[in-house]
Amino acid sequence: MRPPILFPLFAEVTSLKGVGPRMAPLVQKVAGPLVRDLLFLAPTGVVVRRPMTAADAVEGEYGIFEVTADRLFTPGRPGAPLKVRTSDATGFVHLVWFGGSPQHVDRLLPRGEPRIVSGKVERFNGEVQIPHPDVATLDKAGEIPAAEPTYPGTQGLTSRQVRRLIGAALSTAPDLSEWQDSAWMQARRWPGWRTALDAVHAPTGEADLSPDAPARQRLAFDELFAHQLALARRRRARLIHPAPVIAPGGASRRMEAGLPFTLTGAQAQAVAEIRRDLSSGQQMGRLLQGDVGSGKTAVAALALADVASSGFQGALMAPTEILARQHHQRLAPMFSDAGVTAVLLTGRDTAGERRERLAALASGEAQIAIGTHALFQDAVRFDRLALAVIDEQHRFGVNERQRLQAKGDPRLGAVHLLTMSATPIPRTLELTQYGELEVSRLTEKPPGRTPVTTAVLPLARIGEVAKRLKAAVETGAQAYWICPLVAESEATDLAAAEARAADLRRILKVEVGLAHGQMPGVQREAVMADFADGRLPLLVATTVVEVGVDVPNASIMVIEHADRFGLAQLHQLRGRVGRGVKASSCILLYGGHDGALGETAKERLETLRRSEDGFEIAEEDFRLRGGGDPLGLRQSGFPAYRFADPVRHRSLMMAAADDARLVLARDPDLTSERGRAIQVLEELFDWKGHKTGSD
Structure with a gap:
């Protein structure tokens, strides 16, 4: 249940003054539907203004001038700009409005009276010119800020309007108890949460927009920590689910002996890690990550053989029919030699083939099913499904994986999960996308692989x-x-x-x-x-x-x-x-x-x-791409962070993952003083309902 102190932040944006039925959809498009979303909309730039005179005005910069209006040039034709000539002791500054009203401009700039004007300096025909300037009387000069953050806008909603709404949202933001470790905070000289939020929205220059600015780092770590807590909680929740106990047996020993190669050290290590998980009595959730040709399929096949040896069934799901058929052609003879029956299920089986194979799975006569999406169709029944292996897991959606796992019998326990990926990714992104899974890495290629x-x-x-x-x-x-x-x-x-x-x-x-x-x-x-x-x-x-x-x-x-x-x-x-x-x-x-x-x-x-080392190449790709959308994150199921940058904040992500595990190990129910504050943080970022690539 959400704590009352957060209620103002989770109010609809329509609770803010000036956000009515017309503006609400625009604000939602730019930031989101909640007041909190406005607070988490970081500035994309900053306008820095400095005092100038007509003589030292710098084109392209934002200046603040003290001038006096002396002449109004009304448009001579439709569509022409309205121009006011102003001057200071050093020369002229021309102010320009496109579509402005002469009466309104006259009121803003009465001739002969000094005014403060500000805007981006341009030069037109050698003249200093400022389009659509800000104008203030001398006693209100302080209303033109020296630095002003800029935000994304949309048609009908300007950056300045967004900034005003964020100011209103900030006024509702409460002071919250500190959830980060005090020694960690002091060592990094980070501000508190509320101070950091104010600082992010009040940059004084480009340096304050940097991912390395203390306020931005603080909020990024909060976000990463909340996400890693959610992943760690899911990992813990999985481990409390009882699952079938799988042990190596005759089938897997015969299969390993029949392999045309000796397992590499990395393959042997992965097999040992998978066997440890399968024999634990707790539900396995493991990613087998390896480069092209590193031998992932052989490792998965041995795990499936272990399942068959223990009297259960396994399923290997591939994203395409051609890949499923290739798996079956290669593995079925090896399974057969080991005394294990494997059947193929795809969308193009004949009616007779399909009936025969479905019956074999339902009766337990076939211990292994290899196939495509056809594996989780309603007609497919397993007798004792204990392991689901997902090949090229990023090609499948969350629901598809869950539908296959749901084919298990709850009386036997939860279905173990082994996902495989042939796309090596850096440790940081691995942690982001697969933080709730244990990871085995195949970093060697089997002997005989042609360079x-x-x-x-x-x-x-x-x-x-x-x-x-x-x-x-x-x-x-x-x-x-x-x-x-x-x-x-x-x-x-x-x-x-x-x-x-x-x-x-x-x-x-x-x-x-x-x-x-x-x-x-x-x-x-x-x-x-x-x-x-x-x-x-x-x-x-x-x-x-x-x-x-x-x-x-x-x-x-x-x-x-x-x-x-x-x-x-x-x-x-x-x-x-x-x-x-x-x-x-x-x-x-x-x-x-x-x-x-x-x-x-x-x-x-x-x-x-x-x-040819895929992991080395992935790290280099990560380094070269820098910020933005590294490795196509938005297309790959990675979470969309508001403050964190997976490239620049990689060390913070590692620290957040370690801290999340440590916190839950010491205080699993978060009942300590810090634990209660962390519960507020979790609600603030609400990662519990977020879908990551490993979901």
Whole structure:
């Protein structure tokens, strides 16, 4: 239940003076529906004004002038500006209004009387000019602030109106008991919460807008701490759920013995961590994070074999039919040799196949189900489901994962969860997105994985690349050619997949497949299946092949306009080759016809050229992208922070996670004095209902 002290902050914005039915939707669009949302709308800039004279006025800066009006120029034609000439001891300052009323301006600036005017200095025909200035009498000069924060606005709601509403919201903000550790606060010289809030909304210069400003750091840490508390609580809640006890048995030993390779140290460690969780009697929630080719599927298969050995069932869900079929083709024979039956369920099974497989799962005859979204359809019944494995987990929504886990029998306990991701991400973002899950990292690649030679070439050499590709295809090689667009556009010169496929058919004289996101799914997967089966030597595609495509014979990857892709995405695309015995290569074509390449783009491509370590590449991508939307967070289910910046505040995030775990370990019910204050913080940020990428 929300504490009464927070009631004013959780009131609707319509409780503020001046926010009626017309303005309320505009305020909600810019900030949100609550008074609290206005408080959490940080300034995006600051206008700093300094005293100037007509002689020393600096174009582009905001000045404060003491002037006297001496002439009004009324518009000579419709639409022309209204201008007032004012002067000080050093020269003239022209004030301009577009659409202003002469009567109103006369009242503001009576001729011969001194006034304080302020605004952004422009020069027009050599004259000092200020459009739409602020005007005040000398006794009210203090009403024109030396520094003024600016906020995002929208049509019908100006930055100045938003600032006025935030001032009203601040007047309702209570003083709250301190929830942060006092020694931590003193060491960083951070202000209290209420003081920090006031300071964020009263910047005196650009430095106060920095993520490193003490007030901003304080509020960022509050936000991160509240989020990490929510994740830690979910982790604790999961651990109190009893779940089936799974132990290694004959099936998993036989399966491991039958693997065509020895587990790497990282794989063995991940298997041990998963087995520890599965045998604990508490519900497992673990992310298996590994680079392309690091052997995640083998680790998951051993966990599924453990489940079968213990008399239970497991499910492996993949985002596409082609990937589900590839998993089944590879794993079913290995499961069979270990005495375990695995069935495949997809949306394209025949009625007879579907009936037979559903019956096998319902009776317990089949211990493993491998499939797509078809696994959580109502008709699917498991006898003793104990483990759900989600491959490429970011391709599934929260409800889809929960629907699969709900297939378990509550009498047996909660269904264990193992999610897998082939997108290495930095530790900081891992903590943000998957903070409620335990994480196993596969940082090695199994022996025999073919290295990929990466070349970075200007787009002007595309003809040379096409010739080399022709020679390779004639010797039986298969290749991907990636384009950033589907069809040509007059607005851009980026490569288009459809046009490029036609060009390559003409040049190479071979059949060329085309796959992109605008094609019907059935048609796209049919093309990709033909490529996987070797019937197509070349596949031209957009980034739809970034994950979930495994073609061991493909040994060449060409990426046009590679400088327009993110570094992590380029690494994922490159991971489509080097999966077989053939020497593999990746050619990154960059720039336009002039071959120009920016410094950051050059650094990104050079990182990819010299490294195949996905975790190293992810950290570099994180560093190079800086603030804004690192790694496409808004598209990836990451939380939208108001004050925190995952890049600049990464050390604060680590500290917040540690503190959250420590607080709940010492005071799980938050009944201490600090604990009660922390409960107010949790309500203030309300992360408990927020959906993160790991939900």
